[in-house]
Amino acid sequence: MIRLIAIALAASSALSGTAALAAAPHHEANAEHNAADLVQLVRIVEEGYAGFPTKVTDDNRAEYEVIKSSMLANSDDLTAGQLYDRMRTYVDWFDDGHLQLDLLSDNIPGKELTTDLRPAPLMRDALDTDAARAVIDALGADRAPIEGLWSLGSNYDLVILRHADHAGVYEARIIDARPKIWRRPGAVMGVFTETSAGTYNLDLRNRDFSPEAYEAFLEGNALRLDDGGRFTRDYPAGAEGQPLGAEWAIEPFGEDAVLVRAPSMSPRHIETVKSLVTDNADLLAERTYMIIDVRNNGGGGDATYSPLIDYLYTQPMIEPLIEFRDSEVHVEARRAQAEEAREEGDDDSAAYYDGVADKLEANDGEWMRFDYKHDFWIRTRDHVLRNPQQVAILIDNSASSAEQLILDAMQSRKVTLYGQRDSAGALDLSNMAVSYLPSDRYAVAWATSRSNRLPEWGIDGKGIAPDVRIPADVSNPVGWALDHLKSGACRFGCSD
Incomplete structure (x- = not known):
């Protein structure tokens, strides 16, 4: 089953995701347009969003109606930004990354507005990837550990460079971005201020330019945020065993292990993963241990990880299917x-x-299934591969299809789950659709399907706990997990 996620969940609310929302034409903001936008948003949520029947229950329906009424009241004179903030309060009540509202623009052609427009980002010299690499290379031994080329999810490519005038301050500048509103090379998306070695205060601009503050921790080739989000370094490479970049990789790890780096389940990686598995067939066949790193993987489609199932398989794997909300x-x-x-x-x-x-x-x-009658399907294989004999999966803050990999893998006697944190808990709803509201100033992304695990066996908002909790002060979780696996303390008892 492939989850066709049509958009990325943006900025701080979803540092993981896939394709960006495209901007649409804009009309003059007035009472008529505001009212039409509000009515259509409620219609999408109540009639189309697959999470509505389980999110709004008899116990909280009165609370929901108050939130909705507050959004709809006295909206005639609201600017585009003010209306966006009010609608965001309504959408955020559902606390679901599979329901998103995007402000495409509140600049309306031909009309000057007195509005709460957020300030545009600071601009620096534009650099493409090659020019940014050249700047990093020129720093030589003087390069600070944080300086380099980084990715924020699959939506933003950035270069982090020191501030020209302030020591210990570093700017994250846009090289390229999928969201049109941020497609402005040289724009400063975030400012990191070093507070101690490897620790920073981050002032980050969200997709709508609103500010948000985080604490960031440099961990090898990752900048981990205190809310579980992550920047990943694409250049230069860093320490062995640390999460690296936005691309998949399969590589030796020590003398008897293989490391699989899986930063995203985006369908764009499908052919890459197939090629990696084929090209590394000898390595995979000879290594006793496998480590799969899906930390902060925001999901995409199950087909991306499917080539790994052969190496995890020990017995049939049961996966609940999905149904679509019909409206x-x-x-x-x-x-x-x-x-x-x-x-x-x-x-x-x-x-x-x-x-x-x-x-x-x-x-x-109200609900529709495609071409199947059952509630689940069963993955089977003809035989069990000798190697790897034991598999560690690092699961911190992984979501969506990455969590489906975890649920599949948990059914294997080879697999032990490791993590300093639980998974994100964002799998029960899927198959995103994107709708523009009538004024074309806003886009709504919403899940159209739900898992047949619901309502009894949902994981949204809960996540999946690791079998083995890695201590918070461990700086190399990959190496720690491998050492623990070799100690014989794996979930089902380790092979000789």
């Missing part, structure tokens, strides 16, 4: 996606979205 607003969203795909010349995607819409229209009932 008119869901059909409208899929038809709109099909039309956009056709305009871009992507006939395959257009056919897929039209096919989903056709099945929804033919369905009778």
Whole structure:
């Protein structure tokens, strides 16, 4: 089963994710447009969002109605930014990364607004990737540990460089970005102020330019934020065993282990993972231990990790299937996606979205399954591979399809889960759709399907706990997990 996540969950609220929302044309803000935006947002949430029936219950429905009424009241004179803040309060009540509201712009052509527009980011000289690497290389031995090329999820490519005038201050500057509002090379997205060796205060701008403060910790090739988010370093490479960059890798680790770095389950990695597994077949066959690092992996699609299942498999793996919420607003969203795909010349995607819409229209009932009748499917393999004999998976703050890998792997007698933190708990809802509100100033991304685990066996908001909790002061969790695995203390008892 592949989860087709159509957007990235942006900035601090989702430092992990996939493709960005595209900007749409903008109209003049007035009472009519505000009212239409609010009505359509409520319609999407109540009729289309797959989490609504489980998030709004008899116990909290009165609270929900108060939040909704507060959003709808006295909205005529609100600016675009003010309306966005009010709608965000409503969306945030659901506390679900699979329901997102995006402010595309509150600059409306031809009209000067008195508004609460947030200040545009500070601009520095624009650098492309090659120019940024050259600047880093020129620093030589004088390069500070934090300086280098970094990625923030799959949406932002940045270079972190020292401030020209202030010691211990470093600016994260945009090289490239998927969200159009941040597609401005040289823009300063964040400022790191060093408070002690390897520890920084971070002032970060979100996608809508609103400020947010974090504490950041430099851990090898990762900058870990205190909310569980992470920047990953793409250049230069750092210490062995640390999370590295935004790309998958399979490489030797010590004399008898192989390390699989899995930073994302985005479908763009599918062919890369297939090639890595094929090219490293001899290495995978000869190594006794495997470490799979999915820390801070924000998910994408199950097909991305599928080539690893052969190396984890010891017995049939049971995976609950999903069902789609059927509604008119869901059909409208899929038809709109099909039309956009056709305009871009992507006939395959257009056919897929039209096919989903056709099945929804033919369905009778609130929920729809595709071409299956059962609540689950079973992964099987013809045989169990000798190596690896034991597998450690580092799970900290992983989400969505990365959590599905964890749930699959937990059913293997080879696997032990390790982590300093639990997984993120963002898997029960999936298959995102994107809808523009009537004024085209805002876009809503919303989950259209839910797992058949619900309601009894949900993990959203809970996460998955590791089998073995790595102490918080351990600086190299990968090496620690391997040592622990070799000690014979793995989950099912280790092989000789």
